[in-house]
Amino acid sequence: MRHMGPITCLKFHGSSHLVSGSEDSKLNVWRTRDWTCLAALQGHKAGIIDCDIHPTGRIMLSCAVS
Numbered sequence: 807m808r809h810m811g812p813i814t815c816l817k818f819h820g821s822s823h824l825v826s827g828s829e830d831s832k833l834n835v836w837r838t839r840d841w842t843c844l845a846a847l848q849g850h851k852a853g854i855i856d857c858d859i860h861p862t863g864r865i866m867l868s869c870a871v872s
Contacts, residue, residue: 808826808832808834808843808846809826809828809830809832809834810828810830810832811828811829811830811853812828812829813826813827813828814827814828814829814853814854814855814856815827815854815855815856815857817857817858817859818838819859819863820863821838822837822838822839823835823836823837823838823844823863824836824838825857825859825866827854827855827856827857827868828853828854829853829854830853831848831850831851831852831853831854831870832846832847832848832850832854833846833847833854833857833866833868834846834847835847850868850870851870852870852871852872853870853871854868854869854870855869855870855871856868856869857869
C-alpha cells in the first residue's frame with residue numbers, strides 16, 4: 807500500500823514490527839498489531855536488495871543496488 811515498486815525484502819522484529827524494503831528505494835516500518843506504518847525511511851538512491859534488524863531492534867542495516 808505504501809511502496810511504489812515491488813517489495814524485495816521483509817524482516818520481522820519479534821512479533822511486534824515488520825520492515826519492508828522495495829525497489830522504490832524506501833524502507834517502511836510497520837506495527838503488526840494494526841499494520842500502521844510508523845516510518846518511511848528514505849536515503850538509498852537505488853532499489854533495496856535486503857535489510858536486517860539487530861536483535862535489540864535499535865539498529866537496522868539495508869543495502870541497495872548500485
